[in-house]
Amino acid sequence: MFGLIGHLTSLDHAQAVARDLGYPEYADQGIDFWCSAPPQIVDTIKVTSATGQQIEGKYVESCFLPEMLASRRIKAATRKIINAMAHAQKHGIDITALGGFSSIIFENFNLSQIQQVRNVTLEFERFTTGNTHTAYIICQQVKAASAMLGINLSDATVAVCGATGDIGSAVCRWLNARTDIKDLLLVARNQERLQNLQSELGRGTPMDLETALPKADIVVWVASMPKGVTVDPTTLKRPCLMIDGGYPKNLDQQFSFEGVHVLKGGIVEHSLDIDWKIMSIVNMDVPARQLFACFAEAMLLEFEKWYTNFSWGRNQITLEKMDMIGQASVKHGFRPLLDLNRQPLAAKAS
Template structure:
């Protein structure tokens, strides 16, 4: 059995969803209540592969909210993720994906040092960040969506915002090794990590965001947009392709221009309907078939009986592992969301 650990996008969103899911005692509560609310299994899932095999899974709502980080409730946030992992393990889930901020919090606050959660000793091999599949899907979106809007990769400059992160570095390695993209622009806050990545690749220009945007034919956004930053479409090339790999996704609502194409990055479509309700709650356009690629990684590992932390640790994703999960993705009927 596979598991998915997720969370909602805001306190307001959480209150509305709690009512829909039949938890009225959660619906009118403020942030203090949500800081103490325990994880809940709120969805039971069935997925059928193109091979004909059907697997089952459970969705664990962690009750984490992004406002916890914004209001410096760090201990509450980290406790949410560890409690959700323990809850999944107690329910004998073989492989569970950490979705959204779950994996970011786990890595940024080094939660692997806290393996004991009350009476549960976490077995980390039961968990995956899902980042390898997410990176693979974003790369395939770059390749396919570029063709849709008439951008030739061999003549294109691709900017990676968040290039030193787990997903960003993996996307960069793939574009370097598996495509003929003309130029890669590397954007991130940590200059030392940027230089290390540039040395590893043997190419790529380190640039600030405002310098990179006018030069980029394609922008892959896999980092949180800094507060107060707005993208002026006048400085972008036309046509330009923006792939929004962040969470929650908001570039499409901020950028409206006929020659600037925004694609929700890291989203896959399944060939067959999935028996679940959770994607409707997070506002997928086709909720019975569309989902986050990180969640799909847990499904793929269950289909393949690879009950292991396939994606784990910062900057450990290789092109070989992306190809491996990519082959499984195609085999079982997942495809990248396109324009």
């Protein structure tokens, strides 16, 4: 059995979803209540592969909200993730994906040092961040969507925002090894990690976001920003492809400028309907078919019986593992989302 640990995008979103899922005691509560709310299994999932194989899983709502980071409730945030992992393991789930901020919090706060959660000894091999499949899907989106827009990669400048993160560094490795892009711009906060990445790649120009955006034909957003960013669309190239792989999204999905195209990054479409309800409450356009690639990684590991933490640790994603999970993804009927939003861009306020 596979598991998915997720969270919602905001307090308002969480209150609305709680009401829809039949948890009225959660629906009108503020952030302090959500800081103490325990994890819940709120969905049972059935997935059929393109091969005909069927698997079952559970969705674990961690009750983490991004506001917990913004309001410096760090201890509550870390406790949410560890408790959700213990909850999944206690229910006998073989492999569980840490979605959204779950994996980021786990890595950034070294939660691997916390192995005992009450009466549960965490077995970390039961968990995966799902980042390898996410990186693979984003790279396929870069390749396919740029061709759709007439952007020739050999002439293109690509900016990766969040370049030193687990997914960002993997995307940079793939761009460096598997394409002939003209220029690679590396955007991240940690200058030491930026220099290390540049040395590893043997190319790439570290640059701040404001300087990088006007130069980029393609922008890959994989930074962790709870409140998103402000972008002045008038400074962007035309055409400009923006692949937003964050959750919550770094960019608002409303648009207002011709020639700027935003694609929901790290999203896959399955070839068959999935029996679940959870994707309808995280605003997927086709909730029976579309899902986060990190969640799909747990499904793929279950299909293949690869019960291991396939994606784990910072900057450990290799091209070989991306190829491996990519082949499994195609085999079982997943494909990258390529629905380009061709309406105008209005960036989320910071």
